[in-house]
Amino acid sequence: MANPNIVNVATINGESQGLALGTGDSNVIIAAISSGKVVKINRITVANVDGTSAADVSVKVVKAAFTSAATGSAGNVGTIYLAKTISVPADASLVLLDTPIYMQEGDALQGGASATSDLEIFVSYDVIA
Numbered sequence: 149m150a151n152p153n154i155v156n157v158a159t160i161n162g163e164s165q166g167l168a169l170g171t172g173d174s175n176v177i178i179a180a181i182s183s184g185k186v187v188k189i190n191r192i193t194v195a196n197v198d199g200t201s202a203a204d205v206s207v208k209v210v211k212a213a214f215t216s217a218a219t220g221s222a223g224n225v226g227t228i229y230l231a232k233t234i235s236v237p238a239d240a241s242l243v244l245l246d247t248p249i250y251m252q253e254g255d256a257l258q259g260g261a262s263a264t265s266d267l268e269i270f271v272s273y274d275v276i277a
Contacts, residue, residue: 152185152186152277159275159276161274162272164270164273165177166268168197168268169205169261169265169267169268174260175256177256180255181252181254184277185275187255188250189245189248189249189250189271190273191271192230192271193269194241196266197268198238198239201238202235202238203261204261205259205261206232206260206261207231207244209228209230210226210227210257212225212253212255236267
């Protein structure tokens with residue numbers, strides 16, 4: 149599993165995606181980051197589009213196996229929650245992340261809600277290759 153050096157990059161493409169969250173875990177960006185790429189997540193916002201009821205949101209990173217460039221040893225793998233069952237009031241928005249994080253090859257960003265189609269997630273990110 150590669151951890152690309154982002155000093156000498158060929159491209160940095162700014163992108164954003166949004167989707168309505170269901171009650172199961174959904175891949176928010178893609179199922180897994182492609183080989184040779186790093187994704188820098190800049191911001192994650194969740195909006196409750198239901199006019200009367202609050203809904204809970206959970207967002208997690210599913211880490212693939214990798215070797216840390218800092219330590220030379222294996223890093224954390226598995227599920228790491230950024231948010232777990234956080235209530236978003238009706239007709240409100242919640243900024244879940246506004247400090248960048250990096251995702252590596254094989255990682256996935258997933259989210260789910262307590263009520264189908266009540267919450268919409270929007271992610272702004274850079275794809276570094």
